[in-house]
Amino acid sequence: MTVYTELQARALTVIRRSTPRYKWDAIADIVARDRQKVENHLKAEPPSNGYRQLLPQLQSQSYTPLPLTVPNVDEVRRYFEINPVHKGSHIFSFDGRPQQMADVRATFPMAGYRADQVLRAPGLIDVLNDPRLIDLIEAYLGCVPTLYSVNAWWSHPANKPEMTNVQFFHRDTDDWRFLTLFIYLTDVDSESGPHQLVPGSHSLAGMRELVRKASWWPRFDVERSFVDDMGEDFSRDCDRLFGTMAVDITGPAGSMALVNTLALHRGLVPRRSARCVVWARYGLGPNTNSADLEMGPLGLRQVSTTMQDTPRNRYINRLLFEFDRRPEN
Numbered sequence: 001m002t003v004y005t006e007l008q009a010r011a012l013t014v015i016r017r018s019t020p021r022y023k024w025d026a027i028a029d030i031v032a033r034d035r036q037k038v039e040n041h042l043k044a045e046p047p048s049n050g051y052r053q054l055l056p057q058l059q060s061q062s063y064t065p066l067p068l069t070v071p072n073v074d075e076v077r078r079y080f081e082i083n084p085v086h087k088g089s090h091i092f093s094f095d096g097r098p099q100q101m102a103d104v105r106a107t108f109p110m111a112g113y114r115a116d117q118v119l120r121a122p123g124l125i126d127v128l129n130d131p132r133l134i135d136l137i138e139a140y141l142g143c144v145p146t147l148y149s150v151n152a153w154w155s156h157p158a159n160k161p162e163m164t165n166v167q168f169f170h171r172d173t174d175d176w177r178f179l180t181l182f183i184y185l186t187d188v189d190s191e192s193g194p195h196q197l198v199p200g201s202h203s204l205a206g207m208r209e210l211v212r213k214a215s216w217w218p219r220f221d222v223e224r225s226f227v228d229d230m231g232e233d234f235s236r237d238c239d240r241l242f243g244t245m246a247v248d249i250t251g252p253a254g255s256m257a258l259v260n261t262l263a264l265h266r267g268l269v270p271r272r273s274a275r276c277v278v279w280a281r282y283g284l285g286p287n288t289n290s291a292d293l294e295m296g297p298l299g300l301r302q303v304s305t306t307m308q309d310t311p312r313n314r315y316i317n318r319l320l321f322e323f324d325r326r327p328e329n
């Protein structure tokens with residue numbers, strides 16, 4: 001991003017964060033409707049074998065498992081295993097210095113990869129651009145998505161949460177409307193740190209319904225839960241109220257789920273075996289989370305992909321790749 005677009009994204013974030021999160025969806029509708037007016041050249045026919053039947057579940061339950069898997073998941077996991085890692089799940093969790101996994105593990109249970117390492121994983125970018133997946137995301141967002149953030153990390157078994165912002169219940173606040181794709185690179189059951197979320201908790205109406213159903217009734221301010229949505233106390237209240245309604249997303253290596261992570265969610269601490277997960281995030285445009293693309297866009301040539309050079313693919317991937325960058329340019 002240029003300084004100018006970065007400042008714009010920051011300004012938008014400041015405005016967004018000063019607006020209660022349960023109002024964001026209505027604003028997203030206005031933005032998406034406006035985008036539709038200028039996106040004609042980016043439109044694609046919905047694929048005949050697409051996933052739009054999953055839209056109602058995604059809209060009401062905040063997530064949907066996908067019938068899509070990573071065809072070469074063992075190869076992708078091996079690729080990550082031989083790459084250096086940094087301490088923590090995110091490049092900005094700590095200093096981001098490349099280290100060997102054994103050195104990180106000696107001090108900390110979570111170890112992550114840079115965005116450029118994720119983008120270079122064999123064939124992964126094609127999975128993130130599967131036309132059936134993009135079509136479903138487009139239908140959900142209401143406009144052609146921008147792929148604005150990628151990440152991958154290992155969580156190893158531990159006795160307690162180490163990263164409060166990911167292992168305690170919280171809401172993500174990246175964009176007026178956005179979706180997170182989770183891809184497991186290891187088999188994940190309830191003992192290996194699954195992604196957990198409270199279905200329906202992304203909307204005010206959904207939260208009111210959840211509170212109505214909850215058996216334990218503290219003074220839980222539903223509207224406030226869209227403003228102060230981080231930290232150990234907040235997570236403990238969510239656990240007491242909604243813990244029995246939370247869903248663990250489990251599945252074999254290669255499985256995927258699409259989640260509106262404005263909903264209450266967390267990555268559970270693995271108890272028995274480690275989890276390796278990739279996320280990719282799709283929203284209305286660049287936002288301050290795109291900062292995790294700190295290495296800047298790669299040349300598309302630097303990546304193993306069969307992605308077609310079309311205006312639509314260029315637009316969706318514009319923060320990740322420069323399609324025209326060549327050695328001679």
Ligand SMILES: O=C(O)CCC(=O)C(=O)O
Pocket residue numbers: 165166167172194195196261265266267268
């Ligand atoms: O590890 C997970 O499953 C959740 C990650 C998460 O909550 C986040 O990145 O915001």
